[in-house]
Structures are given as structure tokens and as C-alpha cells.
Amino acid sequence: MLMRGAQIVMECLLEQEVDTVFGYPGGTILNIYDELELHGYGQKIRHILTAHEQGASHAADGYARSTGKVGVCFATSGPGATNLVTGIATAYYDSSPVVFITCNVAEHLIGKDSFQEVDITGITMPITKCNYLVKDVTKLADVLREAFAIARSGRPGPVLVDIAKNATAATCDFTPLPRSEHANHGRLAALLRRASHDLKTPEPDHGDIQKLLEMIRESQRPLVLVGGGVIRSRGAVPEFRKFVETLDAPVASTIMGGGALPGNHPQFTGMIGMHGSHASNMASAECDLLIAVGCRFSDRVATNPDTFCRNAKIVHIDIDRAEIDKNVLTDHHIIGDARRVLELLNQGLTQMDFSAWKEHVFSRKEVPLKVDGILHAHEVLETIQALTDGDAIIATDVGQHQMWSAQYFHFSRPGQLITSGGFGTMGFGLGAAMGAKVGNPDKVVVHCTGDGCFRMNCHELCTEEHYHIPVITVIFNNHTLGMVRQWQNLLYEKRFSQTDLEKGPDFVKLAEAYGLPGFRAKNQTEFEEAFRKALTLDTGCVIECAIDKDAMVHPMVNGGTPVTDFLLD
Numbered sequence: 001m002l003m004r005g006a007q008i009v010m011e012c013l014l015e016q017e018v019d020t021v022f023g024y025p026g027g028t029i030l031n032i033y034d035e036l037e038l039h040g041y042g043q044k045i046r047h048i049l050t051a052h053e054q055g056a057s058h059a060a061d062g063y064a065r066s067t068g069k070v071g072v073c074f075a076t077s078g079p080g081a082t083n084l085v086t087g088i089a090t091a092y093y094d095s096s097p098v099v100f101i102t103c104n105v106a107e108h109l110i111g112k113d114s115f116q117e118v119d120i121t122g123i124t125m126p127i128t129k130c131n132y133l134v135k136d137v138t139k140l141a142d143v144l145r146e147a148f149a150i151a152r153s154g155r156p157g158p159v160l161v162d163i164a165k166n167a168t169a170a171t172c173d174f175t176p177l178p179r180s181e182h183a184n185h186g187r188l189a190a191l192l193r194r195a196s197h198d199l200k201t202p203e204p205d206h207g208d209i210q211k212l213l214e215m216i217r218e219s220q221r222p223l224v225l226v227g228g229g230v231i232r233s234r235g236a237v238p239e240f241r242k243f244v245e246t247l248d249a250p251v252a253s254t255i256m257g258g259g260a261l262p263g264n265h266p267q268f269t270g271m272i273g274m275h276g277s278h279a280s281n282m283a284s285a286e287c288d289l290l291i292a293v294g295c296r297f298s299d300r301v302a303t304n305p306d307t308f309c310r311n312a313k314i315v316h317i318d319i320d321r322a323e324i325d326k327n328v329l330t331d332h333h334i335i336g337d338a339r340r341v342l343e344l345l346n347q348g349l350t351q352m353d354f355s356a357w358k359e360h361v362f363s364r365k366e367v368p369l370k371v372d373g374i375l376h377a378h379e380v381l382e383t384i385q386a387l388t389d390g391d392a393i394i395a396t397d398v399g400q401h402q403m404w405s406a407q408y409f410h411f412s413r414p415g416q417l418i419t420s421g422g423f424g425t426m427g428f429g430l431g432a433a434m435g436a437k438v439g440n441p442d443k444v445v446v447h448c449t450g451d452g453c454f455r456m457n458c459h460e461l462c463t464e465e466h467y468h469i470p471v472i473t474v475i476f477n478n479h480t481l482g483m484v485r486q487w488q489n490l491l492y493e494k495r496f497s498q499t500d501l502e503k504g505p506d507f508v509k510l511a512e513a514y515g516l517p518g519f520r521a522k523n524q525t526e527f528e529e530a531f532r533k534a535l536t537l538d539t540g541c542v543i544e545c546a547i548d549k550d551a552m553v554h555p556m557v558n559g560g561t562p563v564t565d566f567l568l569d
Contacts, residue, residue, distance in 0.1 A: 001173065001174060001175075002171050002172070002173060002174075003171060003172070003173075003174040004031070004137075004168070004169055004170065004171045005031070005137040005140050005163065005167045005168040005169065005170055005171075005172075006031035006032045006034065006035045006168040006169070007035050007039060007174075008137070008140050008141050008144075008172075008174050009032050009035070009101065009140070009144065009163070009168070010032075010035045010036075010039070010041040010045070011141075011174060011176065012140075012141055012144040012145060013045055013072065013144075014041075014044060014045070015145070015176065015177060015178065015179055016070065016145075016148045016179060017069075017179070018045055018070075018072050019045060019046060020045070020046045020047075020048065020063060020072070020438055020439070021045055021046070021047050021048070021060075021072045021073070021074055022047075022048050022050055022055075022056040022057075022059040022060045022063070022071075022072070022073050022074070022431075022435065023047060023048075023049070023050070023053075023056050023073055023074025023075060024049065024050060024052070024053045024056055024074070024075055024076070024080060025049075025074070025076060026075070026076025026077065026078075026080045026116070027076060027077070027116065028076050028077040028103040028104055028105060028116065028165045029074060029075070029076040029077070029080075029101075029102070029103035029165075029168075031103075031165065031168035031169055032074065032101075032103065032168055033074075046438075047074075048434075048438065048463065048467055049463070049466075050431065050460060050463045051459040051460050051462050051463055052083065052457065052459065052460070053073075053075045053080050053081075053083035053084050053087075054083050054084065054086055054087055054427065054431070054457065055430070055431040055434075055457055055459075055460040055463065056073050056074070056075065056084075056087075056431070057073050057075075057083075057084045057086070057087020057088065057090075057091075057098075057100070057431070058087050058090065058425075058427075058428050058429075058430075058431030058432045058435065058457075059071075059073075059431040059432065059434045059435035059438070059463075060072055060073040060087075060098045060100075060435060061087060061090060061091045061096050061098055061428075061431075061432055061435065062395060062418050062431065062432030062433060062434065062435030062436040062439075063435035063436065063438060063439040064091070064096050064097050064098050064435075065094075065096050065415055065418050065432070065436070066393055066415045066418055066435070066436035066439050066440055067415070067439040067440065068234060068414075068415065069097075069439070070097045070098065070099055070148055070151050070152050071091075071096070071097065071098040071099070071435065072098070072099050072101065073087070073098060073099075073100045073101070074101050074102075075100070075101075075102050076102065076103060076116070077102065077103055077104045077105055077116045077117060077118060077120070078115075078116030078117060078118050079116065079118075080102070080116075081102040081104075081118055081120040081123075081162070082118060082120065082123065084100055084102070085123060085124065085127070086423075086425060086427075087425075087431075088100060088124055088127050088128060088158050088160065089127040089423050089425075090420050090422075090423045090425045090428055091157065091158040092127040092128060092129075092157055092158050092422075092423075093127075093420075093421075093422025093423040094228060094256060094420065094421055094422050094423070095155050095156050095157050095228060095229075095232050096156060096157070096158065097151040097152045097156035097157060097158070098151065098158045098159075099144075099147050099148055099151050099158070099159050099160075099161065100124075100158060100159070100160045100161070101144075101160075101161050101163070102120055102160065102161070102162045102163070103162070103163045103164070103165055103168060104117065104118075104120070104133070104162050104163065104164050104165065105117045105164070105165060106164055106165045106166040107135045107164045107166050107167075108166075110135075110164065120160065120162050121133045121160065121162050124160050127158070128157070128158050128159055128160050129150055129151065129157040129158065129159055130146075130147070130150050130159050131159060131160040131161070131162070132147065132159075132160070132161050132162065133162045133163075133164070134161060134162070134163045134164065134167050135164045135166070135167055136167060137167045137168075137170040137171065137172045138172045140163065140167060140172075141174060141177075143161060144161060145177070145179075145182055147159040147161050149182065153201075154201055154319060154320075154337075155229075155232070155319045155320045156232055201319060201336060201337045201340070202335065202336065203336065203340070204334050204335065204336030204337075204340055204341045204344060205334065205335070205336075206344065208332070208333070208334045208335075209334065209341070209344045209345060209348065210348070211332055212291070212315055212332060212334065212345065213345065213348045213349060215289055215313060215315065215332065216247065216289065216291075216349065216352070219288055219289040220288055220354075220357065221286060221287045221288045221289070221312075221354070221357045222247065222249040222287060222288070222289040222290075222291065222354065222357075223249060223250055223251075223252060223283050223284060223287035223289070223290050223291070223309075223312070223361075224243075224244050224247065224249050224250070224251045224252070224290075224291050224292075224293065225251075225252050225253070225254070225257075225272060225284075225290060225291070225292040225293070225295055225301075226240065226251060226252075226253050226254070226257035226260045226261065226293050226294065226295070227253075227254040227256055227257045227292065227293065227294040227295025227296065228254065228256030228257055228294060228295070228421065229293065229294015229295065229317075229318060229319060229338050230257060230260045230293055230294045230338045230414075231256065231257065231258075231259060231260060231294075231414045231415070232294070233294065233319070233337050233338040233339045234339065235339045236294075236337070236338040236339035236342060237259075237260055237413070237414050239338075239339055239342035239343050239346060240260055240261070240293065240338070240342055241260075241261060242342075242346050243342050243345055243346055243349065244261065244267060245267070246346065246349050246350070246351055246352065247349065247352050247354075248267070248351070248352045248353055248354045248355070248358070249267065249291075249352070249354055249357070249358070250267055250268075250269045250279070250280075250283055250354075250357070250358055250361045250362075251265070251267050251268050251269060252269045252270065252271070252272040252276070252277075252279075252280035252283065252284065253268070253270070253271055253272065253280075254271070254272065254273070254295050254298075254300075254301050254421070255271060255300075255402075255406050255417075255419060255421045256295070256419075256421040256422075257294070257295065258406055258411040258416070258417040258419075259411035259412060259413050259414050259415070259416045259417055260414070262410060262411070262412040263409070263410025263411050263412065264410045267358065269283060269361060269362070270407065271406055271407065272284060272301055272563065273300050273301040273302070273303060273557070273563060274300045274301075274303055274556065274557050274559065274563075275403045275406075275407070275553050275555065275556055275557075276555070276557070276563060277364075277366055277407075277555070278364040278365065278366055278367075278555060278566075279361050279362055279364045279366070281555075281557070281563040281564055281566075282361070282364055282564055283361045284308065284309050284312075284563055284564075285309070285310070285311065285562070285563070285564045286311065286360075286361075287309065287311070287312045288311060288312050288313065289312055289313050289315070290309045290312045290313070290314045290315065291315045291317070292314065292315065292316050292317065293317045293318075293338055293341075293342070294317065294318060294319070294338045295318075296318075296323045296326070296327065297316075297326075297327040297328040298327065298422070299327075299559060302327060302328050302563075303557050303558075303559055303560065303561060303562065303563050304560055304561055304562045304563070305327055305328050305329075307562040308328055308562075308563065309328075313331040313332070314328060314329070314330045314331050314332075315330065315331065315332045315333065315334070316328075316330045316332075316333045316334075317333070317334045317336070317338065317341050318333070318334075318335065319335070319336060319337050319338065321335050367554040367555060371524075373523060374523070374548060375521060375522060375523050375524060375526075375527060375545055375546055375547060376524075376547075376548075376551070377400070377401070377404035377408065377476060377547060377551065378404065378407075378408045379524040379527070380404075380474060380476070380524075380527055380545055381404060381405060381407075381408035381409045381448075382408060383524065383527055383528050383531060384409065384446055384474070384531065385408075385409055385410060387528070387531055387532060387535060388444050388446075388535075390409075390410055390412060391412075391443065391444065392416075392443065392444040392445065392446050393415070393416055393417075393418065393433075393436050393437075393440060393443050393444070393445045393446070394409055394411070394416065394417055394418065394419075394446050394448055395418040395419070395428075395429050395430075395432045395433035395436055395445065395446070395447050395448070395471075396417075396418070396419040396420075396428075396429050396447075396448045396449065397420075397425075397426055397427065397428055397429035397430075397448075397449040397450060397453030397454070397456075398419075398420055398424045398425060398426050398428065398453060398483075399426070399450045399452065399453060399481070399482055399483040399484075400450060400476065400478075400482035400483045400486065400551070400552075400553050401448050401449060401450045401453075401476040401482070402419055402448070403483075403553040404448075404476070404553065405417070405419070405448045406419070407553075415436075418432045418433070418436050426452065426453045426456050427453060427456030427457040428453075428457075429447050429448065429449045429453060429454075429457075430447055430449070430454070430457050430458065430460045430461070430464075430471070430473065431457060431460055432447075433445050433446070433447035433471045433473075434460065434463060434464055434469050434471055437469050437470065437471050438467075438469060444472070444535065445470075445471050445472070446471075446472045446473075446474060447471050447472065447473040447474065448474050448476070449473060449474070449475055449476070450475065450476050450477070450478070450481075450482055451475055451476075451477040451478065451479060451480075451501055451507070452480070452481045452482070452501055454473070454475050454507070455501075455505075458510065461473075461510070461511065461514040461516060461540065461542075462514050464514075464516065464540040465514050465515045465516050465539070465540060468538070468539065469540060470537065470538055470539050470540050470541075471540045472531070472534045472535075472540070472541055472543065473511075473540070473541070473542045473543065474531075474543050474545060475507055475542065475543065475544045475545060476545055476547045477507065477544050477545060477546060477547060478547040478548060478549045478551060479500065479501050479502050479549055480496075480499050480500055480501055480549050481499040481501065482547075482551070483553070484499045485499045485549070485550075486552050486553065486556070489550065489552070490556070490558075490567060490568060491558065491567075507542055507544045508520055508542065508544060510542070511541065511542035516539060516540050516541055516542060517534075517537065517539070517541045517542075518541065518542045518543075518544065519533065519534070519541070519542070519543045519544070520543075520544045520546070521543060521544070521545050521546065522546045527543065527545055530543045531543060552568060553568075554568055555568055556568035
């Protein structure tokens with residue numbers, strides 16, 4: 001049937017079973033927005049208009065992370081497209097599948113510095129799995145189908161499709177193609193193979209599997225390190241839990257691995273690295289075999305690559321060959337999807353017993369928690385845990401509150417922790433929380449943030465209120481850029497340059513200005529009362545928590561030093 005390009009975009013979204021799009025309109029993308037009204041696509045696909053394109057990008061990302069589906073974001077050309085860049089990079093570094101659809105000026109205006117023209121494909125080339133500039137309407141459908149396939153395949157990630165405005169107005173024949181038939185569609189199948197070589201992740205080498213099983217049998221002190229790859233791999237978590245319980249080894253986690261193993265599991269040692277637990281960091285120095293599944297050994301994990309797990313044989317399991325030996329040299333590796341690798345390992349692994357090793361690892365004493373009438377971060381997170389039965393989705397920004405959330409909330413499932421681990425994006429949390437709530441309407445979603453982060457995208461409260469997205473925002477307000485101040489405190493001789501935030505706004509009044517209730521809490525009792533009230537409201541709200549200005553994240557290891565050299569104990 002004959003359709004104009006804008007309608008083809010909508011039909012392709014329906015083929016992909018897209019139910020929600022986050023975005024912001026503008027001149028070049030108006031033909032696509034017109035389709036929401038002209039042919040009633042707005043009744044089939046919910047569009048959420050955010051206050052800023054960056055908020056839309058983070059919302060689409062949070063939706064993807066919490067549901068496992070591909071998120072979708074719209075934006076116009078020029079500044080509309082460049083406002084997505086931070087959100088695209090955030091998704092890229094954490095392997096989150098989002099398709100960003102932007103529109104550019106008409107083809108005859110490209111390259112002429114036209115009004116609101118920008119080379120967004122050139123700008124985003126380093127931070128997307130793949131990107132496209134579509135000038136020909138006849139190619140539009142297959143490009144969009146390919147974009148979704150690439151976003152969700154292999155190691156997931158963001159894909160950008162930039163469409164010249166003339167291609168959204170031009171018409172061509174469109175043939176519907178159910179998603180189940182895409183891999184068999186001649187032209188599309190060829191495009192998919194050429195773009196991603198093979199969407200079916202190669203089968204892990206069975207010899208590599210056997211070698212790891214042999215290394216396990218020879219080990220006396222194994223340690224498992226789980227990363228975000230296990231969270232991203234569909235169906236990997238049950239296989240992972242079976243593997244570690246059969247192995248009977250201690251399990252440490254990167255921040256992105258939160259939820260792969262319940263935080264209160266008897267084998268879980270906590271986070272590893274710069275703010276890792278004593279148990280995790282010391283175990284990494286004492287183990288004789290490290291099995292890392294789906295992590296990339298970033299500088300926040302392997303703070304000093306030369307000394308990381310120096311007494312161990314290191315085995316790296318990852319879907320992306322490029323990650324092997326990139327940051328830490330390994331003794332053995334297995335390339336493959338985490339679920340399939342773990343499935344094969346479980347077939348060959350017999351029940352092990354490392355009771356003595358586990359007892360030694362868990363004998364490490366952790367930093368004692370304070371209870372003295374002043375509101376502490378652990379009390380806030382423990383209260384959220386208790387009042388939601390540990391079932392809440394936690395979306396964070398970046399900084400001290402992020403580390404506290406990872407340390408004190410016991411995540412029990414994939415998609416429960418939504419955080420910017422790789423790119424470290426301040427301002428990520430509120431948009432991501434909204435996306436998570438839209439994708440999981442039956443779950444309590446809590447946005448944990450600091451006063452510095454919240455200022456960056458707090459305008460999205462208007463989106464939260466208008467669309468009735470009941471996110472509970474909890475501000476850890478210490479009137480400073482807390483993590484930066486912590487570094488200044490410990491490493492810069494208390495020269496607190498430009499980190500004090502002793503200024504507005506009044507966050508309670510700000511919430512009220514957006515039509516949302518706001519609360520203040522100065523102690524644990526007041527916070528519990530406010531949070532209980534928030535749980536009864538069918539609306540978003542803001543709870544400001546008074547946190548001591550010099551509260552710190554414990555423990556802490558300085559960058560570039562071994563993970564066992566605790567700067568702050």
C-alpha cells in the first residue's frame with residue numbers, strides 16, 4: 001500500500017510492538033508527530049512529552065533497562081538532536097537498547113549550514129552501535145527494522161536513525177512485515193547480516209568450557225565477579241544463580257551487576273572496587289581463581305589493573321571479544337552470551353564445597369553503621385527496603401547517594417537498579433525513573449538523588465505531574481556536591497572549591513510549584529512517616545532528607561591504587 005515516510009515510521013514501530021515513545025517535537029520531525037493525530041497512531045502508541053530532550057533520552061533508557069524491551073525516543077534536528085547526546089552515551093556505556101529517531105533538514109539543504117542542521121550521525125558515531133542517515137523513503141522501513149534488531153542483539157546498545165525531512169513526506173509502497181519474519185526477509189536479512197555479521201551470537205567454544213571446569217576443580221579459593229552482562233542477557237540470571245550455588249564460592253558484584261544475586265544471599269560479598277566492601281576487595285587479593293561474568297574491569301572496579309587479583313588466575317566470560325584483555329590481562333576467556341555459557345557450565349559442574357574459604361571471606365568486618373538521631377543514608381535505604389518489601393525499583397543519579405543505594409538496598413532481580421554506571425550521568429535519575437514507572441506501572445519506583453544531581457533535570461517534575469507518573473523522589477540533601485567534596489576532604493586538603501550548594505531552591509516548594517506534594521525529613525522517624533505517606537499517594541512526590549555535609553561513602557579506595565589499600569576505612 002502507498003504510504004508517506006512518516007506513516008511508515010509508525011507502522012514499523014507497531015511491528016516492533018512499541019507501546020511508548022518519549023520525545024519532543026520540532027520543525028523537521030513534524031510529519032512524524034502529525035501521524036500521531038492524522039491516522040490515530042497516538043491511540044496505539046503512547047507518546048510522553050518531556051520537558052527537555054535529555055529527559056526523553058533518559059526515560060527511554062530507563063524504560064529499556066527495567067523492561068528488557070527496546071526503548072524509543074524522538075527528537076528534532078539541530079539542538080533537539082544534540083540534546084540527546086548525553087543520553088545516547090549513557091545508554092551506550094551501559095549496553096542499554098534504545099532506538100533514537102531524529103529528523104534532519106531536507107536532503108537538498110544538508111551540508112549548507114541550514115537552520116537547525118547538524119551532522120548528528122557524525123556526532124554520535126562513537127557512542128552508538130550503529131547509526132543511519134535516511135534520505136530515500138524506499139529504504140526507511142528496512143533501516144528501522146534493522147535498527148531495532150541491532151539494538152537488541154548481541155551486546156545491546158543504542159542505535160540512531162536520522163531521517164531527512166523530505167523522506168518523511170515522500171511516499172512509497174509499504175508492505176507490513178511481522179517481526180517474526182524479519183530474519184527471513186531477503187533484503188532485510190542481508191542488511192542485518194552485513195551490519196552485525198551474525199545476530200545469532202556464536203556458540204561458546206566447548207573446549208573453553210571444559211578448561212574452565214578443570215580450573216574450578218583445581219581451585220581452592222574461587223571468587224565470582226558478576227557484571228551488567230548477566231543483567232542484560234535474557235534468561236541469564238537463573239542460570240547464574242544455579243552456577244554460583246553449585247560452585248559454592250563467594251560472589252562479588254560491579255554496580256551494574258546489582259540484582260544478579262540477591263543482596264542478602266549468603267554468598268554475596270557486596271560491591272567490589274573503589275567503594276567495594278572489605279569482603280569483596282580482600283577476597284579479590286586472596287582468591288586463586290577469579291571468574292568474571294559480563295563485566296569490563298573498569299577503573300572503578302580494577303582500580304589498579306597491574307595488582308588486581310594478582311594471586312589468581314583470571315577467567316573472563318563476555319559476549320564482546322573487544323572487552324577481553326582490554327583493561328585486565330586474563331589467563332582464560334570464553335566468548336559468548338552469558339546465559340548460554342552458564343548453561344553449558346551448569347551441565348558439567350558438580351556440587352562444590354568451599355565452606356572454609358567462604359568463612360574466611362565473610363570474617364572481614366565491615367564499617368559499623370551509625371544510629372545517633374541524625375538521619376543517615378543507610379537508614380533512608382533500609383526504610384525504603386522495609387516499607388516496599390524490597391520490591392521497589394531504584395533509579396539513581398550519580399554520586400554518594402548512588403553508592404549508598406548500591407550498598408544498602410538489597411536488589412533481588414534484574415532491572416531493579418537503574419543507574420548510570422559507565423558514563424556517570426548526573427541528571428539521569430528522574431527521567432530514568434519515569435521510564436521505569438511507565439514500563440512497570442505496578443511497581444513502586446523510587447528516584448534516589450542528591451541535591452546537585454536533582455537540580456540538573458528537576459524540570460521533569462512537570463512531566464511526572466502531567467502524565468500522572470507516581471515516582472517517589474528521595475533527595476539526599478547535604479548542600480554540597482557530596483562525592484566531589486569527599487575527594488576534596490581526603491585528597492585535596494579540604495580545599496572545597498566550588499562544591500558548596502548553600503543556595504536554592506526550596507525543594508518542597510519546588511515540588512509544590514509543579515503540583516506535587518513535598519516533605520522534609522531530619523531524622524529516621526520523619527523519613528519513615530513521609531515515605532509511608534508517599535506510598536499512599538497516586539502521584540509523584542519529593543522527600544528532602546537532611547544528610548550531614550561531611551557524610552562519606554565507606555569504604556573508599558583511591559584511583560590508581562590496589563583495591564586493598566583503603567583510603568577511608
